[in-house]
Amino acid sequence: MPPQGRRRRPTQVDIARHAGVSQATVSLVISGGAASDQIAESTRQAVLAAAAELGYSANVAARSLKGGRNHLLGLYTFEPVFPTDQRDFYYPFLLGVEEETAAQGYDLLLFSSVSSAADRSIYAGGANRLKLADGCVLLGRNVRREELNALVQEDFPFVFIGRREVDDGEVSYVGADYVAATSAMVAELHRQGHRRILYLRAIEDTEPTRDREQGYRKGLAAAGLEVDERLIQGLADPADLSAEHVLHWIGNYGVTAILVEPTEDNRLVDALTAMTDSERVRFPEDCSIALLGEPPSWTPELRDWTRFSLPRADMGRAAVGMLVGLLGEAQPAARQLTIPCTFVPGDSIGPAPRGGRP
């Protein structure tokens, strides 16, 4: 006996019975594809009427099990986006993804059910949850490498927002051109007379960090400057950045400018603001400083730090466009797209101080 509490949702079989045809006919009418013009108009109408009357809607699971498309794109983030202050950073990506998904005629499936950080796994419960969607956009800094590898091995169609690499195989991505942007930032500082430029990088060795370092070295080379490895400093937590640090670098290394890699949250900006407020070191009079990226949100009362900004919504849109492209191909090959960043002049860099160490 079927459960009588919640009425079972109607299936194609129900419609078929109701309209006096076979389930196969219903399928042909509903999915409306190539073979559907084989159906007589009267039959088609009868089926549609029955479907409307019974309130039919296709079962996604069955459809995608069969191998067909269900017109869902997934969005999966490796970090929790919504509850934290990171959301200000990720929201523009989401916007772009959402917008383009709608424009392409897909619906968006937000993978978010995680009870704890440990559960934040694509393969939670032994299953690749992403497979519910036709393809997936991935996002986030703290990638689980083994999962990314597995995804590539399964060759599930996905596009990463941000450049990513895996050991074997290639990842499709839409990335920001950190190399060029960082290099340009070095060039600008060099133009203003700086010769001792410190690069403050994240500890983790992720692609975005590697790209910035590469841009730093490239920029120095282009300017004809030597790389002093002591000027590449790792910082576990940008909140640790203090006036003491900066004064030490100025005094001991002759540093006149600092490039800082920001985080997706507000820690870096908070640290900078604290430093400014302490008035122990002035930017850019004592030292120029520029951000290799853009903190989450920019409110007008915040200081206009020199930086470059990512076209986040554009990247989201481009990722969806690429994904839909991949889905259309029989033998999809990985694609890569790099989008330039925008230089934001700001007011935290200036000419190198004259009194610097020679």
Add this chain to the structure above:
Amino acid sequence: MPPQGRRRRPTQVDIARHAGVSQATVSLVISGGAASDQIAESTRQAVLAAAAELGYSANVAARSLKGGRNHLLGLYTFEPVFPTDQRDFYYPFLLGVEEETAAQGYDLLLFSSVSSAADRSIYAGGANRLKLADGCVLLGRNVRREELNALVQEDFPFVFIGRREVDDGEVSYVGADYVAATSAMVAELHRQGHRRILYLRAIEDTEPTRDREQGYRKGLAAAGLEVDERLIQGLADPADLSAEHVLHWIGNYGVTAILVEPTEDNRLVDALTAMTDSERVRFPEDCSIALLGEPPSWTPELRDWTRFSLPRADMGRAAVGMLVGLLGEAQPAARQLTIPCTFVPGDSIGPAPRGGRP
């Protein structure tokens, strides 16, 4: 011949063959449920080893096909949320919905694939798209009544954010208490000496508007004031609100205070700002003014209008909680929940001018 381009992912059958057991045994081991302690330890290990070696991951589609539920909650908005400036209004709802959805262990399906306003129908394509999800949260002001009716008839589980009524049957909703909030606003104005209070309502006769009007009448009654029907004015577009209007009301009707129903976009605030800038009428010196709700986003440089604000994220969370509750019931009955609004004092109301008409 299997397609060699996209390699087929291993299934339980593959593992079974590999481990020399049956598919059923694999399923028992993998899903690990109640009956899995029936399996000999040696067999279990063999299966797990084979699964690991082949890189098995369960197929969600098949799993949820078998089970009926797919652990998806839908979010459908009757207005386009993302590309417009309305998004600032709807975003907090989305936040709450997303957060609670994740907390409840569901994924969120955003229905957004609409190419035109005409397509913005639940029943586009003759099928109820919402049914892709186990249940759905609905949102938006411009509801399609006939669709809402149909949804209720189908008894598809859904919760509306905002109070809604249908002709027959009951809608589950999480609404804001506009009646109490508006009534309280009237009381506050009365306390400050106002006797001639104009209510500027939306033209459309939706529940939120009706509730505000009810609160207005209730507030007047509680203050012992008569209702002058001329003081209830409809405004098709809040952008039409001008200094001329206000001066006319002050001069001809003796109005000393105005209550305005805001829109989800920035039109009302723009109109108010324009009026303030024109300096033809001053708030609150010439006339007090308060908003019956809250415009999309509040940036610090914006004037601090007196208003009340909706606990939008809370409403989103509550809606999801209610929906999950409904899904858990065998015979779900409609539920209603009303959440109080917060009074924001602001600076646009003050004591009634003395020189007003008696």
Add this chain to the structure above:
DNA sequence: ATCTCCACTTCATACGTATTAGGGATCGTG
């Protein structure tokens, strides 16, 4: 009248998993 052809519809099956009823050993017991 028989055959062909065409337009339309149905049959049969596959997709991958969960589950229930039961089958085949092995063991203990009478």
Add this chain to the structure above:
DNA sequence: CACGATCCCTAATACGTATGAAGTGGAGAT
């Protein structure tokens, strides 16, 4: 030795859809 009991496993089936093959009936041709 026969019989049930126990343990471990498998066969069979259902879930809802899509699709290539096969079938049906009627119109037209021979």
